[in-house]
Amino acid sequence: MTRYVMAIDLRRCVGCQTCTAACKNANATPPGVQWRRVLDLETGEFPDVRRSFVPVACMHCDEPPCEEVCPTKATTKRPDGLVAIDYDTCIGCANCVMACPYEARSIVHDVKFAYGDKPIKSEEVRFDPARIAVSMKCTFCIDRIDLAAKTGQVPGRDPDVTPACVNSCISGAMAFGDLDDPDSKVSRLLAETQHFRMHEELGTGPGVYYIWDKK
């Protein structure tokens, strides 16, 4: 079996938002919608203050609540762990938006581009009218993962078949790969470190692991 997951080393993330920009460029999300974003957290009291950065997106859960509530079966859980949306089936009811505890989903009802009514070149190439008025979210760059099945490349190792955010990360904070492969980068990283998953108490089984310390 294959279970694609992401590991994010919070010790390494510097909050540069390069992953946010890379995702926007790769997926041409409309203004105001970021499938990948980096939250900025300031805690403590002067002089003992901390600043942490937490990249978030769809967690591609083991038990996705979005899939359970979806009335149309547009949202599905694939055998490789990815949670996918069929834009041609979705009715845009937003029930999945309410069900997701990670604020990963958005619905945009009007066609919008970064600079007004006309798309810039990258938007022109990647604009997908099927995504208007339906639910959308991070796909773990699903087209790249599917390409791997054809080319024999390995997601997480070969850049062509690895999510754009992971490829772009300047500090190497993000890793992607097959959790069921003990030799994958994510498996090795998780074996060597202490980590948690966001809102694990909700029973969703998120597929994104946050590394916070060595073992």
Add this chain to the structure above:
Amino acid sequence: MKAAKIRSGDRFSPHQQHNWDWRAASNFIAGGTGGGLLAFAAFASLWGTDVRALLVAGMALIGIGLTCVWFEIGKPWRALNVYRHLATSWMTREAAVAPFVFGSGVLALATGQSLFVLLTGIFGACFVYAQARILAADKGIPAWRHPRCMPLVAATGFAEGASLLAVAAPFVIPQVAGQIAVATAALVLLLLRVLLWRNYLRSLRSDGAPEGSLRALSAIDGQFLKYGNLLPAILLLVGVIGAPLASPALILAGLIAVASGWWFKYTLVRRAAYTQGFAIPHLPVRGRGPAGPAVKPGWGGA
């Protein structure tokens, strides 16, 4: 020098959802009342009450709610796709019950058969239940997924149904005993609603919830109790003891109880619907220092 505690970025904390607006809230408002009314109309029909007008009203309310939702969804012409996930989706189940409500309701009106009236009532009750489960399944909104929210939403639907029956009672139930029975039923359901409401709010505070949800729900607590439940309860008591002006008291009590139920549901679906937000159980270890404490901004209670 000590500075005030530094706050997290706004995006870390829970925020009010904006995807379901008044149109979605209307489905829970009108649909819940309509389903509850159908259930109590079927009950009243067992004593020979002519409930045709009530059936029409109940179906109209459900129809209005569903129409509002239809105007809200992004792809209304694909609406029939809603029937594709009966296995786990309560939205599919709610939609699946609706044709049975209307089918049996129309047959009840056309034939006058008590069997169809009863079936309409049962399907109306199922509709109310399915709506309550829709909210409960939405894990992204802590105020909805709380285990004590579902019984409250269902109870308020039935309380509103009984209250609308109380409004209609002076017109469709000529016997005083029948009117007293309706007033008693509405009173019992109002008491149940109050108990579940207090229980829900107390549990939400003790278990912890987004501050915005607690603020929105606490803001209506006092007035909802006094004017939304206590006042109609007193008026229903006037109806129960058969005092003079019992009929106007029943009508007024029913209208107030329904309006307050709608007010509560609008608050729950719109104003108190704050997202989960983000939390981290361990701040990352950087350099030589230890890990920072857990952080969960924007949550209150507990």
